[in-house]
Amino acid sequence: MNGQQTVDRAQAHWLNPPPASVARGTDLVVTTRDRGDFWRTTSYGFVHDDGHALLTDLPGGSAVEVSFVADFDTLYDQAGVMVRVDERNWIKAGIELTDGVPHLGAVVTREVSDWSMAPVPDWAGRRVTVRASRAGDALTVRARCEDGPWRMVRLAPLDPGAAALAGPFCCSPQRAGLEVRFTGFTTGPADRSLHEA
Template sequence: MERRAIEWSEAAWLNPPAAVLADGNDLLVTAREGSDFWRTTSYGFVHDDGHALLTDLPVDTAVEVGFVAAFEQLYDQAGLLIRVDEQTWIKAGIEFTDGVPQLGAVVTHGVSDWSMAPIPEWAGRAVTIRASRSGDALTLRARCEDGPWQMFRLATLAPDAVAAAGPFTCAPTRSGLTVRFTSFAVAAPDDSLHLD
């Protein structure tokens, strides 16, 4: 499968955002205040009202989303959402917490978990998140600008699960977060867990 750009109009919104504006080939998405994806763990609440622009993600496919954002408030976030249903989903990308942007993922199978690592040097720069779906695995990678891909999570996703994927953003604590999404594409999955 050759890499193919996905037109924004080919995908459908899960929870439309406060505003969407086409700017050349980019898409400017403004999140609603209080929007998020989370299930139960530690916080005790369920949120399923984040914004995601989704298209089909069959097995043996990879999806990539590129974006730039000025994250300033606690839990500002954007990246790539992979969704089966309200209890089975994975969000991967950048989230602002502890005063810096963090690269991380929330993997949800009934309840959510959360892994993250600080990447202050990526602040305000172009980021691409890639998810490769192969067998029962979803391999998550990221890169800043044209830097090398780095794997940051290997998660399970049932081979028979009907999944969709695409860009997402949430603003749990404020209004006015606008994310510039710069690319959305599908391609063949990575052929190895460890890229040389």
């Protein structure tokens, strides 16, 4: 997982610009709008496509890494990486606060959303990195807390012919004003194998 290069944020573009995004040194601090989210239909019956994502190209054979501080305190506060083809085909993965505990998970959307997650209480308030690696017909998502080991989060289908964008995302479905400090946004080559650690 080497060869990552920092993305020039001026060359990326916002999907749903946030109320505020401020550079603090090399970090980017993003403040969310009221009750924004990304979700399609399943169980809840609604479609939301109004969270915030700063996106750059993710061609086949490449990977994106997003790092942020997981300091959340309200139900469904969330941040991580988004990979997006269009409003009906996208994946978001990262940390979301559920039942008072941060959870590591992913939502894979192909017309409708599904959600998988696992609690990571010891990741609260710490730096988390989420990596999405695109190779062939698949997207492999991994995550780590600070300098800990990489954990597999999800293997999901991604049309090899699709033009995809990727980058940091955040939203706060229950409130306004979540501040997320993104400490890294890089791209590089895809992982060499599914089981690369």
